[in-house]
Amino acid sequence: MILYISMGEIKLNSISLVASKNRRIAITGAFSALIILMGIPGLHLGYIQLSPAASLTIMHIPVILAAVLAGLPGGIVTGLVFGLTSLVNAAANPSGLLDPLFVNPFCSVLPRMLFGAAAWGVFRLLSMVSVFPKALCAAVTSFLTTLLHTVMVIGSMYVFLNSQMSETMGGMGFVMVMGVILPGALLEAVAATFVCAAVTAAMSAASSKKAKIFSEENKD
Template structure:
């Protein structure tokens, strides 16, 4: 029994390592994980965090999200992904915390929904949507709270007084696009991966 548990643990760590490596590659290869659009960067990395959370659980989702967040934080100093990054992503509350929360929200949402409703696909879709929204709402919300400044407003091309409207517009465009992407792609990958993982 101990041998079986050890084998399962090794397999779990291997899957976690692969997903962590994928998110690192997404973050560093241009146009793979971050697609620059104006002052912002449309991300696909949240999909990997959500997949991890659904397949391996919320803690592992938070770990992979944390890796992404730390990379975002470091890149803000040395190799920013957008003109906005050096201003706002140097703050770990903006760059790291929302990424960690993606894994926790998506993972726990999936566990709770699947436990009560026993419907795998819909649980994954809803978990993916909430995970994506968590990232968008926290990042944009913290930008507004901590960086309601002329410098940030200038990068958005608005007055400080209109920054909330600009961020709301980004939520409707970028945020919803990232949500739809997660709702479609994450379950497509998580479903077979979860079946393979559980068989082991």
């Protein structure tokens, strides 16, 4: 009897692990497809142009959600897709002063992959505090890592293309440029906070309901 129960538990755990893996793959694929759609050259669905030198983006939001809902691989893969769409847009349909710099993968792809990993790491750390609901962890993660994303992208330009970046920005250094784009970065952070918190709360509620139903069915 004990052996039968143990075998049943092992079988349920195996099914759960496979379902969890398939879920993460599906989430990563869905958000990657969304990023590609938003990043189609010429459409600018993921960018809101504010001036020749600056634009707001919402393309980082699927990366944060993938990192939160699908883990580290999801964050890195969607970050890679985000970076590649940015590179393609910069090469095929440049529309801003900084676009020529995004042709360099160290400025367009690398920081986005690191950003995806950072989003997972921050969410993971916050999730260790048991009293924090997942929606709150996602909200804080979104706000902090959106600002970090801006710092990483602009910073990479100064690290890898310092002379070109300084010339493009009229001699302004990193700190001055960050001061100029800070209002836009804060808007991006606020938007990401609300969207990611809402989506995470909905997904958590759906998962809890599904798990409860699955548990009751197995008891029967």
